[in-house]
Amino acid sequence: MRLKIVFNMLGTLLIFIGVSMLVPIFVALYYKEVDGVAFIVTMGFTISIGRILSRATESNEEIRHREGFAVVTLGWIAISIFGAIPFMLAGVFDNFVDAFFESVSGFTTTGATVIMSLESLSHTILFWRSWMHWLGGMGIIVMSIAILPELAGSMQLFKAEAPGPVHDRLKPRIRETAKTLWVVYLVITSVQTILLVMNDMPFFDAIIHSFGTISSGGFSSRTLSVKAYNSTVIEWIMAVFMFLAGVNLTLHYQFLTGNIRSIFKDKELKFYTCIVVSAIVLITINLRFQVYRSLAESLNYAAFQVTSIISTAGFATVDYDIWPPFSRGILLILMFIGGCAGSTAGGIKVIRIYALMKKGFQELYKLIHPRAVTSLKIGNRAVSEEVSTSILGFFFLYVIVFVISTVILTSFGIDLISSISAVAATLGNIGPGLGLIGPLNTYVPLPIVCKLLLSFCMILGRLEIYTVLVFLLSGFWRK
Amino acid sequence: MRLKIVFNMLGTLLIFIGVSMLVPIFVALYYKEVDGVAFIVTMGFTISIGRILSRATESNEEIRHREGFAVVTLGWIAISIFGAIPFMLAGVFDNFVDAFFESVSGFTTTGATVIMSLESLSHTILFWRSWMHWLGGMGIIVMSIAILPELAGSMQLFKAEAPGPVHDRLKPRIRETAKTLWVVYLVITSVQTILLVMNDMPFFDAIIHSFGTISSGGFSSRTLSVKAYNSTVIEWIMAVFMFLAGVNLTLHYQFLTGNIRSIFKDKELKFYTCIVVSAIVLITINLRFQVYRSLAESLNYAAFQVTSIISTAGFATVDYDIWPPFSRGILLILMFIGGCAGSTAGGIKVIRIYALMKKGFQELYKLIHPRAVTSLKIGNRAVSEEVSTSILGFFFLYVIVFVISTVILTSFGIDLISSISAVAATLGNIGPGLGLIGPLNTYVPLPIVCKLLLSFCMILGRLEIYTVLVFLLSGFWRK
Numbered sequence A, B: 001m002r003l004k005i006v007f008n009m010l011g012t013l014l015i016f017i018g019v020s021m022l023v024p025i026f027v028a029l030y031y032k033e034v035d036g037v038a039f040i041v042t043m044g045f046t047i048s049i050g051r052i053l054s055r056a057t058e059s060n061e062e063i064r065h066r067e068g069f070a071v072v073t074l075g076w077i078a079i080s081i082f083g084a085i086p087f088m089l090a091g092v093f094d095n096f097v098d099a100f101f102e103s104v105s106g107f108t109t110t111g112a113t114v115i116m117s118l119e120s121l122s123h124t125i126l127f128w129r130s131w132m133h134w135l136g137g138m139g140i141i142v143m144s145i146a147i148l149p150e151l152a153g154s155m156q157l158f159k160a161e162a163p164g165p166v167h168d169r170l171k172p173r174i175r176e177t178a179k180t181l182w183v184v185y186l187v188i189t190s191v192q193t194i195l196l197v198m199n200d201m202p203f204f205d206a207i208i209h210s211f212g213t214i215s216s217g218g219f220s221s222r223t224l225s226v227k228a229y230n231s232t233v234i235e236w237i238m239a240v241f242m243f244l245a246g247v248n249l250t251l252h253y254q255f256l257t258g259n260i261r262s263i264f265k266d267k268e269l270k271f272y273t274c275i276v277v278s279a280i281v282l283i284t285i286n287l288r289f290q291v292y293r294s295l296a297e298s299l300n301y302a303a304f305q306v307t308s309i310i311s312t313a314g315f316a317t318v319d320y321d322i323w324p325p326f327s328r329g330i331l332l333i334l335m336f337i338g339g340c341a342g343s344t345a346g347g348i349k350v351i352r353i354y355a356l357m358k359k360g361f362q363e364l365y366k367l368i369h370p371r372a373v374t375s376l377k378i379g380n381r382a383v384s385e386e387v388s389t390s391i392l393g394f395f396f397l398y399v400i401v402f403v404i405s406t407v408i409l410t411s412f413g414i415d416l417i418s419s420i421s422a423v424a425a426t427l428g429n430i431g432p433g434l435g436l437i438g439p440l441n442t443y444v445p446l447p448i449v450c451k452l453l454l455s456f457c458m459i460l461g462r463l464e465i466y467t468v469l470v471f472l473l474s475g476f477w478r479k
């Protein structure tokens, strides 16, 4: 591995994150809050380190596979470390692990928190948490649509599907794609903010919740999350935008450019919609008969919570942990499925589940008709044997990481359901889980080691697992 | 599908099961119990139906794929239905679903019971439950070593590995293999019975527990299971034989014929031993520090329970449901792994887990070295791309069936951990689970529909899932 190239790109990334801290500084100025100082200091520090790194390692060489994996993995870790500094300087936490956990949770758009009362925080800090979500969400889109397909080949189902002109070399292509998607991302955020403000959410809160929705992050400015506003209209606006946040951003681009037909032809969107509708119907029925007296109330809660969990946003309007096992079970399954590829959502992703199901039926078909020639198709596109094997491999890796992490959590005496859902909620970048870490609780009571493990799970999940594993293993497999 | 051939083979199977009822009749004669009458009546009925079926459908045609799947699936269902009749005639149950559940549980060697107090049963009925285990276990061995590889091709990792002369046509080959394995099976059962009797277990109980061990069934003659004998020596004999029951029976054959070298070269056995030893060590440590005061006591319980769960026998010496989450979590994982291929054990099987892990690492390796030519090897044998895709497909099917069944159980208000473990315990043919169906409990409190669903899970698990699914789907996919 040519460390020079890796450090050069990490340096550039740090400069970018440092500069982005200007925004919370403006927020601090507007609200006249001292926490702005923490950001001025961190900004100076981050940019300096970034410049030193990138200056010392200037080169014109092209990046190669192995370095790509290293940059992506180390990049998320680096920005999370520097993003944690303002929390420490502003005195939000008394130990760095908590600050790091909150920062990783922000940038990976997980939204798991170790802060008990959000109302005690300054606007600046609240904004920083959501700003990390928003930047992280954009980073994920660019990464999953432009970078990972180049790096990972068959591990990614979608290759060269990004809108905008296609270049041969990696860098210019990423830049073009990023620009286009940035605009789409901005448009959706703005529309949601306007709608929320129109329905009596304060402007600051509307920004926070719009950032948390499109990025599928889920950090709120209120301890009670969206329930604090006690407005059915706000809850439905959130639900619709959470649903949209789970959709491939290139489809939003096509919608905005008037290409409606391609949206209706998208198999993943169809399947995603099917899952969402089925889950809402099932949970509504279950809630209506076993928990609430009114059908409307049951539907409201079900629609909000289903879109919140499958889009992996993780906002809450109710303590769904007291719902019957059936509803909790379905939510737990949605945690694993996640949103569509090319969205900010985490989880295994709808397209992979869809491909796996088709593949499963195909294998059965082959048993009855051993001489039949079959090929896996999604929509009009044929999925090569290599890609489908990779998806199956991904699924297996996901399960293995999930099982091992859960066992480690239980070794700290955390009960089975809390352990299972904590790993599902961090690996899937959802945020809240069940039991000990239910929607009304935080990750505060967990031991330090568990917080580090779950931080690692957030990064693993965000980087589709294999990116991190390849980076970790590439040392062993040097040629 | 040529139903004639299917019914012909089902008829033969029923005659065989009918004749096998002579053995419980002898038991009834020896103990002078009236329950023998139930078996005389059922035997006459079963043999008559069997003869009518096979006489009416005589033919010399060769069996084909599709009929093979039908015979295997319908065969297990048919013998379970006829096996349930004596329970009804003897008045053990007051509804047929319970009797069917107990019978399926017997023949699939699951060992899940809906009987509260075993001490209230006659010797004849107790013997019949274990006799179903023993016959079922032998059926599983023959099926998994001789029949399924022929039917399923790449879904099965081991093909033509059975000892004895190899024939081209299916029938004579199955007969030869069955004969050889029958002897091995009988030898192991006898050795265990002798050892148990030598250590003061009553002869009848020794037979029951030996039948339940080699078949990995787990039905006991005592409500307290093996704990009733309060003997550490007996517990260790059981543990060792449960471990052995999880090993490929062809390896036992090789051991008995003096071919020791091939045993040490077997990768699956190595990996199986590794898992067992690791699990025992981890649980012993966990128990020593959190539950029991003595290391020996912790080790005894850990060794017994680990071998019991991974071999999917499901005997118990302790209520492991009160153990800490870590130990319970590990047992839950072992439920999914199961024993080696070619044994009576259920679960996903060690060889599949091993192949999946190798495949997972290979996929990661390919990401770093995209141009490297890799091939999956287990021991000296190369595993074709087709086989490895099939294993991945099997894993995915297993997870899907598991998830859907669990959701259905939760819809009856059964808590998550009980639902999860009930499905794991029946799909993996283990028997006891956690929570509501823990080792000290029975499946009695579950609603009728859940009992039927779990009966279906036992058959699905026993027939490696795809056999049943192919049978169910073959109607849709007629050419």
Ligand SMILES: [K+]
Binding pocket: A109, A110, A111, A216, A217, A218, A312, A313, A314, A429, A430, A431
């Ligand atoms: K989230």
Ligand SMILES: [K+]
Binding pocket: B109, B110, B111, B216, B217, B218, B312, B313, B314, B429, B430, B431
């Ligand atoms: K069993």
